Structures are given as structure tokens and as C-alpha cells.
Amino acid sequence: MAKRKRHFQKRPKSTKSLNQAPGTATYVGRKESLEIELEVIDYNKLSFDRYLSNNPEDAFNFENEDKITWININGLYNTQEIEKLGKYYGLHPLIIEDIVNTNQRPKIDEYQDYLFVVAKMLYHKTNGELENEHISIVIGKDYILTFQEADGDVFDGVRDRISNAKGRIRNNGSDYLMFTLLDAIIDNYFVVIEEISDKIEILEEQLFVAKPSDDITFEIQELKRTVLRIRRAVFPLREVISRLEKIDNNLIEDKTQNYIRDLYDHIIQVSENIEIYREMTWGLMDMYMTTISNKMNEVMKVLTIMASIFIPLTFIAGIYGMNFEYMPELQYKYSYFILWGVMIVIFLAMLYYFQRKKWL
């Protein structure tokens, strides 16, 4: 009996944060390393700098107003450092709590001087495993903070475009950078849900061949679970983007609105596809049920045909195995051969009957 493997690892337990004061930064996640990786990308039209460190306080040296500063933090376990950074940037304690709570659902909060966005990155790690990573984004006038659970994300294309001065990023503000980050997150959703589609087709093929593994029920149930989890990661983002579209705030320039509308477009498209794959996944169970029943039908037919043909013949043989003293047929010379004839006729009649019933 094979061990069932899960598409996602188990979620961390909520009990951790029980009886904590609200706004207490309690790390709720799976990655428990004190190490924090700091990455600062500082740019404008003309200049570009990238700075790496393990000391989050190094992030305090980038208060230039003429440049956009993107500060990316990997590692949420060391909550004290996160809080220190939060205090420096004037973040509300509830935001810090949300940053380190990896169970937090996608959402947007508007504050006086910054926007706070929570999302989930779905992507494949270098080892091919599907990752569902919690990411928090703080968007200020000339800076963006991103907080990730660990190393690895979907932003390499963005980093390239900034450093190569390709695309529009270098000519625009932090709002456009935010859009680019969200766009990268959503683009990866398309890739992940296409895999669901592929998985559905693989299961359909398996149901189609003669002997689907007995585990298929559990694979289907696991696929349902995965679809529901992806849905949970993706659907709340629709509202986030929709609220971004409507925000009346000097952080977001008018010309960026077209791009946000485009994001909305894409997140709706992802959502619709998820709903379709969901319906297909739920249908798999019904398919499997008919497959099982079809097989049982086949089994029963074999049994019925074998039994229906030989049981009467065996009865006839039994008759002439009886030891009565007076059984006239026993003495006739051709009885045995006549009986063979009769039995062959019965045999053929039965075959014809089953043929006509289309059981053969």
C-alpha cells in the first residue's frame, strides 16, 4: 500500500498564535531559520544598484527620494528583525502580524502613506516541487518592501528588466514596480493551473486503460484538495486587484491604471480556468464509478456465461451417473454418443443465446 503523497505540504497549525495579543508578530510557517536575506535594488532612469546582506538594518541606508528602492526580505522566522524594520518604516503592528503569518489570505489594506498587499506565489522550485509561498508587499511613494518566507521567487524576470533597463520599469515609479511584481505572480498562476489541466487528462487516460490503480480515488481526492487550495490562494486576489483599480490615492498614477486593469483581466481568466478544472476534477469520480461498474459487468458476464453453459450439462452428466438398477438409456448402445450430441446442441444454443444478447 503506497504512501499517498501530498501536492502541498501540510499547513502550519493555527494554535501557535492562540492567546497572543493582537498585533503580536508570531511566526506561523514551516521554515524555521533565524537567517534573514536582505536584497536591495535601488534604481532610477539613469542608475542601478543591487545590494545583498544578511543584516536587515542595512536596509535603512536608502532614503534617497530620487530613486525607487525595492527592499526584498527572505525569511520571516526572526520576527524581532522584521519588527525592527517595520518600526523603521512606520508599519502598523497588525501588518507585521500579517507579514509573518503565512496562513494570512490575500488582501489589501490602505494606510495613510503606504499600501499593504498580501498574495501567494505559486511556482516550481528548482527541485520541481510546487511551492505556495506567502508574500507581503508594502508600497510607499518611492520604495517597495517585499517579505518572503524563504529564498526563491517568481521575480527573476523583473530583476533582469530593471538591471538591463528593458521595458518601462526604470522610467516609472513604485506603483509600476508593484504592478510588475503582481503581474509576475499572476503569470505564474497560469503555469500552475495548466498543470492541473494536464493532471486531469492523465487521470482520464488512466481511467481509460484497463487497470487503473486502486489509489486513483485518493489521487482524485488529492487533486480536488489541490484545486481547492489553489483556488483559495488565487480567488481573494481578484478582490485585491479590483480594489487597486478603484483606489483614489496619490501613490498610484493615472497611467498605471491601464496596467492594473490588465492584471484584473488576467486574474479573472485564471479564476475561470480554475472553475473549469474544478468541474472536470469533480467529474472524474463519476467517470471512475462507471469504469468500476463496467468492469464488474464484464466479470459477471464471464461468470454467468460459464455457469449457464456448464451447470445444465453437469446436471445431465449427473443424471446418467445415478446408480438406479433400471435406467433404460444406460443399456442402449448409442446412448453415450447421442448424449454427447444433445450436450453439444445445448452448448451451441447457449452460445447463440449469449451472442444474441451481445454478451460475447
Add this chain to the structure above:
Amino acid sequence: MAKRKRHFQKRPKSTKSLNQAPGTATYVGRKESLEIELEVIDYNKLSFDRYLSNNPEDAFNFENEDKITWININGLYNTQEIEKLGKYYGLHPLIIEDIVNTNQRPKIDEYQDYLFVVAKMLYHKTNGELENEHISIVIGKDYILTFQEADGDVFDGVRDRISNAKGRIRNNGSDYLMFTLLDAIIDNYFVVIEEISDKIEILEEQLFVAKPSDDITFEIQELKRTVLRIRRAVFPLREVISRLEKIDNNLIEDKTQNYIRDLYDHIIQVSENIEIYREMTWGLMDMYMTTISNKMNEVMKVLTIMASIFIPLTFIAGIYGMNFEYMPELQYKYSYFILWGVMIVIFLAMLYYFQRKKWL
């Protein structure tokens, strides 16, 4: 085991556009030919011209304000030419991206000087295959641009009416031409969904006859998929039309509003029918399940009747096949004949029993 055929070809992969800057025109589609077909139809009340070319730049010669110019482009693979055209007409880069992304869902975007509409044409190609073609429409004051994946569309009736000066097109503006194009698209939806209805009835008939193919589960699942895909192509257009109705824009004249309301009417009707066919399709699986179970019942009855009749008789024959020295019945002269009588009575009693149970 027959190969399952798909109603639609597989969608192109989304991975292509991963890590691209937003607004980058990345062709996401199945038709990879660099050739572009340009068709220009230029008309007003009095004159009509049709111009064909393979050079998109020929489209730049139609800046007459007193005529309506319909420029139709077939072929999206050569994104550079599409971008050139886009720049000439002042289209936003995000629009270019949507034009060449055949996965883009139907939508409407309002810009200062033009409307941008994405839709899906569902129609039968000359070889009878069902086509789901991505089409983008740009509506300006005195021009309309349409972008298609390839040769072949649903607009031949429109072309005829323009050239023959039949109907109202020649007397109206670009807004009426837009309506006519959308009307042609929606009229074809009716034809496509009627086929779904026919397919459902064919499957019902198959379930009704004695031996439905084992593939029927997969045909039903495939039909579900097709219904879901058509739904995805059609449903977002409802919102598009509904937004068209409410747009307050000098591109659309008041008198055209009645026509747009008519479009809305039709798209709602298509949607309702799709929902009905969807319910019927989902019901097919249940029908199939009862069909299988009914058959198994029949199989089991044959087995049970045969076994119930002959097993007791065989037992009796077995009794008198025993070799005990002292078995009084064996010596009686009429034993054998009496036994035959007893067995025939048992046989008839069994038949009567099954008859009364209505198993025969």
C-alpha cells in the same frame, strides 16, 4: 481501444509569455505563419472599395474622414507588423499584447479615441471542423480594425451586405458596423450550441440501445469539456455587450443603442441555452450509470435463474450417484421415472417462482 478525439485542439501554453515585460507582444497561439493578410473595405453611402494585400503598411493610406474604413488583419504570428500597425493607430501596448494573446478572454476596454473589444468566433471551417478563433476589434470614429488568427471568419454576410448596399450598413457609421460584426459572431453561437444539443440527443440514443460503446464515459466527459469551453468563450461577452449598452461615448450614436440591446438579448439567450445543455450533459452520466446497473441486473438474473434451477436438481442426481450398498430406492423399478417426475415438478415450481417475481 480507440483514440479519443478532442472537439477543440489543445490550447497553447501560457509559459511562453512568462518573464516577459507587460505590454510585450508575445504571440500565444497555434498558427505560426509569418504571412499577414490585409483586407481593407472602404465605404460610404455612395462608394465602395475593397483592397487586398500582404503588406500591413498598405493600411496607412485610408485616412479619408468621409468614409468608413474596415481594416481586417488575418495572422497574428508576425508581432512586429502588428505592433507597427498598433503604433500608427495609437493603440496602447497592452492592447497589442491582448490582440496576439489568443488565450485572452472576451472583454471591452474604453480608451479616449477608440473602444477595444475581444471576442471568440465559434464557427465551422470549410473542412467541417469546429473553430474557436480569437478576434480583436478596435472601433474608432471612422474606422474599425479587426485582428484574426487566420483566414476564415463569420463575416461573409456582412461583406456581401456592404458591397451590395443592402441593409443599413452603408448608411451608418462605424458603430453600426461594429454591431453588425458582433451580431454575426453571436448568430454563429446559436448554430454551435444547437450542435451540442444534437450531440446530447445522440448520446441519449446510444445509451438507449443495447450496447453503448465503452468509450461513452469519455465522450460524455469530452462533451462536458466542450460545453465548459463554449461557455467560457460566450459568457464574458454578456458583460461586454452590457457595458456597450451603458457606454457614454460619442463613438456610439443613440440610434445604435436599440441594436445593441438586441445583441444583449441574443447573448442572454445563448447563455441560457448553454446552461440547459450543461445540465442535460451532466445528467447523461447518471443515465449511463443506471444503464450499466440495469444490465448487471439482467446478467445476474440469468445466472441466478440457471443456478437456482439446476443446482438442486444436480444435488438430487448426486444423491443417487452415491455408492452406498444399502439404498432402497435404487432397487425399485420405477424409481428412475419417479425421480424424473420429481425433478420436472421442481423445475416447473422454480419457473413459476421466477415468473411470479417477474424475473422472466
Add this chain to the structure above:
Amino acid sequence: MAKRKRHFQKRPKSTKSLNQAPGTATYVGRKESLEIELEVIDYNKLSFDRYLSNNPEDAFNFENEDKITWININGLYNTQEIEKLGKYYGLHPLIIEDIVNTNQRPKIDEYQDYLFVVAKMLYHKTNGELENEHISIVIGKDYILTFQEADGDVFDGVRDRISNAKGRIRNNGSDYLMFTLLDAIIDNYFVVIEEISDKIEILEEQLFVAKPSDDITFEIQELKRTVLRIRRAVFPLREVISRLEKIDNNLIEDKTQNYIRDLYDHIIQVSENIEIYREMTWGLMDMYMTTISNKMNEVMKVLTIMASIFIPLTFIAGIYGMNFEYMPELQYKYSYFILWGVMIVIFLAMLYYFQRKKWL
């Protein structure tokens, strides 16, 4: 294998109107007779006239402002005559198109001088068949036009009340006549859906008796289809009535509003009942499935009981049918009788076992 009969006849094909200019009156329906029946009812408080003709142009002679004129047209196939009438009354070409398109869903359109309402009459023809007839109603200040597919409708009670000067019709305007017509249409829905309720109970009874016909799956599927079609005919009318309630238009007097609210009440009630019958209908398939399974259980029990009792007994008989030279039991004088005793004990033990399992 009995022919499945449909509750409704097949809908006419939509392909007919493909490639037609919008507003082209293309008859889409099943009744292809060029004959048109014209019926004019002209009345006020004091006078009443009824006029029949086969020439639609006779409808042009009733321009008296002090009388309400109800012009009823039966027969939509002769679209030229319909168009002529439409032009006389200043109807928009799109309205003409909807009048002759029997697939048009129920709706209401407001124009400057008249309202346009489309509905479906569900009623039983004199031969008992269920009819789903397309009806279009144009309501002007002092006239009402009704267009029907053919002879026969649900308005005989209305005609009686007008001619007998019973009820309020003769004392009120065209708005009250419109209400009376819609009321008659909706009253008939109650009758039709009660039949659905009866059909459900008949099927439940059939499932309850021993041997439901094998066709019952298809009858249930057909009933589903009928419920869905009635729903499609009825549900859009809710919105029509609801819009009628809110219309701010001098065609509808204030005192008529109470009556329209009453209509709304009734259409909601019909809708609720349809939803209930729908749920019950969908439940029938599950009932049938348990019925089949219960039967199979019964069949299997008979087989198992017969086989379990006689197979061991036959084995015992087989033992003493063996021809070994040295089998001590064969020589004992009472062996045969002892064996009978043993077999009867086994037989009774088995019966007791099955009795205790409640299989008998």
C-alpha cells in the same frame, strides 16, 4: 424498444437567420402557412365590435381614439404582411424580427409610443397536446397588437369578459387589457406546472411498483428537459413584469400598478414551484438507482441462498459417489439414512443462518 416521445416538438433551427441583416424579418418557426388570421376587437364602455378577416390590411380601419382596439394576428410565416402592419404602426425593424422569431426569449422593450412584450403561452390544445406558443404584444395608447404563431390561445376568457361587459376591462384602457392578457398567460402556467407535479408522482409510483419499465431513465431525462424548457419560457417573464412595475410611462395608469404587482406575485409563485419540481425531478434518478440496487440485492440473495445450501450438500453426495475400493461408510447398513439426516441438519442450519441474517 418503444419510441421515446417528446413533450415538446423540436425547436426550429437557428441557421435560418444566419447571414441575414439585423432587423430582417426571417420567420423562425414550425408553422409554415401563408394564411394570416386577423381578429379585431374594438370596444369602450358602451360599444363592442368584433371583426374577423384574412386580410391584415383590414386592421388599418380602426383609428378611433375613443375606443380601445385589440388587433390579434395568427400566423407569422407571411413576413411581408407582418412587416406591412409593422410599418403602419411605426414598429422598429428589430421588433418585427422578434415577432417572427419564435426562439426569441420573453422580454420587454420600451419605445417612445409603445411597449413591446414577448412571452410564451403554455397551454393544451384541443387535441390535448402541450403547446409552447410564441406571442408578441405591442401596447400603444389606445390599441394593443398581439401576434401569435397560429390559431388557438389562452384568451377566450378575456374575449368573453369584453363582450359580456363583465369585469373591469370595458371601463379601463389598453394598459388594463395588457394586464388581463398577461394574467391569462400566467394563470395557464399554473395548470402546466401542476401537470409536471403529477408526472413526478406517476414516476414515483412506477419506481415504487415491482417492475418499472426500462425506459424510465429516459422518461426522467425527458421530464428534466421539459422542466428546463418550461423554466426557460417562464423565468424571463419575471424580469418583464418587474420592469413593467417600475416603468415611468404615460401608457400605464397608476391604478393599474396594483394589478401588475399581482402579476409579479403570481409569476414568482410559478417560478418557486418550478424550482421545487426541478429538485424533485432530479431526485427521481437517485430513487431509480436505489431501486435498481435493491433489486440486484434481492437477486443476489436468492442466488447465494440456493448456492450456499446445495453446493455443500452436492459435495457430500459427490464424496459417496467416489469409486474407491476401500470406503468403510459404504458398507454400513444405515449409512445412507444417517447421511440424509446429516444433510437435513446442514440444510436447516443454513436456513437458520440466513434467517438470522434476515435474508429470508
Add this chain to the structure above:
Amino acid sequence: MAKRKRHFQKRPKSTKSLNQAPGTATYVGRKESLEIELEVIDYNKLSFDRYLSNNPEDAFNFENEDKITWININGLYNTQEIEKLGKYYGLHPLIIEDIVNTNQRPKIDEYQDYLFVVAKMLYHKTNGELENEHISIVIGKDYILTFQEADGDVFDGVRDRISNAKGRIRNNGSDYLMFTLLDAIIDNYFVVIEEISDKIEILEEQLFVAKPSDDITFEIQELKRTVLRIRRAVFPLREVISRLEKIDNNLIEDKTQNYIRDLYDHIIQVSENIEIYREMTWGLMDMYMTTISNKMNEVMKVLTIMASIFIPLTFIAGIYGMNFEYMPELQYKYSYFILWGVMIVIFLAMLYYFQRKKWL
């Protein structure tokens, strides 16, 4: 085959009111007695009178403005008397129609001088039968009219509190009396739906024991029907109460609003419970299906074990029952005993095999 009993009696037919003028008081109900019972309760802070009669016209003598008059009518069959009463109190003809139409769904209509509320009383009659009684309430400034189908209602607690001057009724206006009546109706819903809950648990227990009656499918279907009907009686009342909350009308005093909000609270709670019981009821069918299948599994196992053990043994016995002249085993002295040993070993091996498969 037991007769299925219905929880509710059949609804009266709608055909009765076909072809009637709107506003015609046509009794649609099951209780056809011409007798009308009149009950008048006339009270204020200080005085209390109760008056019974069979002559509805006696209701015309209570035009005192300083007292609240509650006039309760039992019996709707004598529509002429109802109409007479209606005319006296200035009720719209459509209201009279709704009062006597027991199929009318719960609703509220606002008129100039009074409110009109329709509801359904669900309660147990003295003989224990569940009653679904149509009740209409007219609320005027200083009077309330209630119309019931027959004797018996849920208002005895209200009558007690008025006569004993307990509670707030005697100190408040007709609006508070209306609230008290609706409160009594809704309180009874809680009792009725708790019975549904009990019925579900009884059916679950039946499914749990060895031999559920074959009728259980129909009991479940009947329970579904009951739940759907209760839902239909209860759900529209939510909207009625919600509208009552928002009404801006001098009939309802401000301080009564708190009480109406409380009603709303309760009706929402009833609705939520109905939805839960609905889901549980629908789940019963699935439970039953698995119960049947489990039983079939058990039956099949008995058969398979018996057959698998004895068929091979019988075959062996058959071998040595053959009459070949030269079969060496037959002559060996211990053959018979060795064979018994072999057969016992096979028997035990089979038992072990089935034990290990956990079929025993």
C-alpha cells in the same frame, strides 16, 4: 406494499381560477363549508371584550377609535361574505382574491390606510396532524383583520395575554398586535422544523439497523418534498419582515421597530435551519446507497466463500467418481483417507486465504 402517506395533503388545483376576471374572489382551498366563524376582540389599556358570532356583519359594530379591534374570521369558502366585509373596510378586490386563494405565497402589500400581509401557519392540530394554513392579515390604524381557512390557529397565547393584561399588548397599538401575531406564527416554525430534524435522525437510525424497509427511498423523497414545502411557506416571509422593517408609514410606531427586527432575526434563524436539514435530507439518499452496496458486498462474500471452498472439493470428488477401468488410486487401501486429508487441507487453506483477505 404499504400505502405511502403524505405529510401534507395535496394542494388544491389552480384550474379553478382559470378564465376568471382578476380580482374575482374564487375560493381555492380544501375546506368547503359555508359557515363563517367571527371572533372580535376589542381592547385597550383598561377594558377587554370578546365577542363570537356566525354572522360576519356583526363585525361592523366596532368603530371605536380609542380601542384596538382584532377581528378574526375562520372560513373562506363563503366568498360573498368575505367580499362584503372587504367592501366595508375598503379592501382592494385583489386583496379579497388573495385572502381566499390558499395557494397565495406569503407577501406584504402596502396600501394608503392599511397593510396587507399573507403568511402560512404551520402547526399541529389537536389530532396531531401537521397543518399548513393560509392566513391573511390586514393591519389598520386601530384594527386588525385576520382571515383563516378554518377553526384552529397558533394565537391562543396571544388571546391569553390580551385577556389577562399580561405582557405589553394592552398598552400598545395595532402594530404591536400584528408583531405578536407574526411572532406566534414564527415561533411555531421552530417547532415544526425540529420535527424535520427528528425525522432525519429516525431515518438515519433506520439506515443504521440491519434491514431498512424498502419504502425508505420513498420516505426520503417524501421528506425532501416536505422540506421543500416548508421552505416555500417560510422563505418568502423573510422578505415580508424585511420590508416591514423598512416601511415608512404612520401605522408602525418607532418603538415597534425593535420588535420587528427581532422577528427578522428569528425568521433568518428558521431559514438557516431549514437549509441545514435540507442538506442532511439530501445526504440520506447517498447513505442509503452505500448501505445497500455494503449489504450486497456481504451477500457476495458469503456466496464467493461457499462456492470457492466447495467447488474445488466437489471437482476432486467428481474425479474419483469416474468409471475408468484403470485408475490406480482407486485400488490403494488408504486412498480414501488420504483424499479426506487433502480435502481438509484445501478447506483450511481456503479459510486462511479468506481470513487474510478479511472477508470472514
Add this chain to the structure above:
Amino acid sequence: MAKRKRHFQKRPKSTKSLNQAPGTATYVGRKESLEIELEVIDYNKLSFDRYLSNNPEDAFNFENEDKITWININGLYNTQEIEKLGKYYGLHPLIIEDIVNTNQRPKIDEYQDYLFVVAKMLYHKTNGELENEHISIVIGKDYILTFQEADGDVFDGVRDRISNAKGRIRNNGSDYLMFTLLDAIIDNYFVVIEEISDKIEILEEQLFVAKPSDDITFEIQELKRTVLRIRRAVFPLREVISRLEKIDNNLIEDKTQNYIRDLYDHIIQVSENIEIYREMTWGLMDMYMTTISNKMNEVMKVLTIMASIFIPLTFIAGIYGMNFEYMPELQYKYSYFILWGVMIVIFLAMLYYFQRKKWL
């Protein structure tokens, strides 16, 4: 047959409050002890007092305006004492009724001087049992009243933080205390629904192993019931929190709004998870069904293989057990051995056939 245990105890009956005047404090609950426990926590920035008593009237001594007073009452059975307290604080009679009615659903009522919130505490008692406790919260300017059914709640963390002057509570008003209490309630929901998730996985594992208990159907049904009940306790709280967010009332300070938004966030997250677990729970029944069917398939295969192999062989043995005088094979010396060969060949052919069918 094991007794089914319920996750929750049965709800108290609604009949208790039948025929009671509205606003009558009728205890509807399971805990019938007259004892009332009073706990008063009185604090501000600088001071902290905790006071315990069994005399509710001791609560009247805390009218200090510069301190926040939290009065917690355990025990609702003694309704007279509750009413006395209610009168002292000026609570509306309907509020008293809701406080003692443990069936009341979560809700919020706004009054002039206080807010009234009803919620459900889901938590594990010290004996490990899941408790669903009714709690009512009255929020005044400088006091909070909480009413619980009995001893034991989820507020120990809050009490600690107040007494230790940790967190923000001591520096804020009664609105922040209210938030802290609701936050503690919602934090516990996360713990409870995680158990549902675990229970689902346990059942999935059980379905995966060879012999799931026959009670599993009932465990699944019971789990459904539990999910539905938790849903009923949790879902209405969403609207409560949402209304709290929008309240324009001087009881709630602006800076507390951020915290309430955080509550909303969490309650939405709980709700989404409940919906997911609900879908998974409903899917379990389908999984079980396929598991049963798979097992039956296996059973049938064993039977069919045994029967198909030995029935023909037994027939052959039967042939040569016949007693015809003239059966040439019987005399040939090697007949017996040849027959063994033939039977072994048949045996192997059958095995090969079943192997190829993948039944072995």
C-alpha cells in the same frame, strides 16, 4: 452495533418559548443551575482589580467613569437575576430574551448607549469535549458585560494580558476590549476547523485501508452535520464584524477600526476554510462508494475465477462418472492419465486467460 456518538450535544428544544410574550426571558439551554458566577475586572492604565462573587448585584458597585469595567456572568438559568442586571444597565427586554436563548444566532444590535453582540464560542473544555457556548456581549462607553452559559471560556489570554499590563488593552477603551474578546473567539475557530481537517484525513486513511468500519457512513454523515453546525455558528459573525466596521457611533474610536478590519480578515479566512472542508467532507461519501464497489469487484473476480476454472472440469469428471454400458474411453488404459492432461491444459488456459484480462 456501536452507539453513534455526536460531536455536539443535542440542541435544546424551541417548544419551551412557545406561547410566551415576546421579551420574556425564557432560558433555552442545557445547563440548568440556579447558581450565577460574577466576575468583575476593573482597570485603567494604572490600576487593576479583579472581583469574584455569586451575587450578581455586586456588579452595581463599579460606576467609576475613569476605569473600564468588564463584568462577566456565567450561568443563564436564573433569568430573574439576569433581568435585574439588565434593568440596572437599561437593557431592552428583547436583549434579555436573546441573552438567555442559547439558540439565538450571532448578530449585532445597535442601541442608543450600547452595542449588543451575540456570538458562539467554539472551544475544547478541560475534558477535551468540544463546546459550542452561547455568549452575549454588551458594549457601553466604559463597561462591557459578557453573559456565558457556564464556567469556562476562551478569554484566559485576555485576562492575563490585562492583569500583566501586556499589550494595548490597558491603554485603550472598552471598544478595544470588545475587539480583544472577539479576536479570542475567532482565534479559537481556527483551532476547531483544523480538527475538522484532521478528521477528514483520518477518514480518508480509513477508506484507504482494507476494511473500513461499516459505521463510516454514519461518521461521514455526522461530520457533515458538524461542519454545517460550525458553519452556522461562524458565518453570521461575518456580517456582525462587517457591520462593526461600518458603525458610525462614538462608542468605537477611529484607531480601533484597523483592528476590526483585522477581525473581518480572519473571520473571512475561517469561512473559506469551512467551505473547503465542507467540499472535502461531501466528497468522502463518493470515495467510500468507489471503495465499496472496488471491493465488490474483487470479490466477484475471486468467485468468477474459481467457478470458471472448476465448473468445466467438474463437468468433464461428471461425463466419465456416467454409467452407460458402452463408453469406449472407459476401457482404454491411458484414458485416465490423458484426461488429467486435458484437465491441466484447460486449467492453465483459464489461468492464462484471466492473467491476460489482468484479473490476477
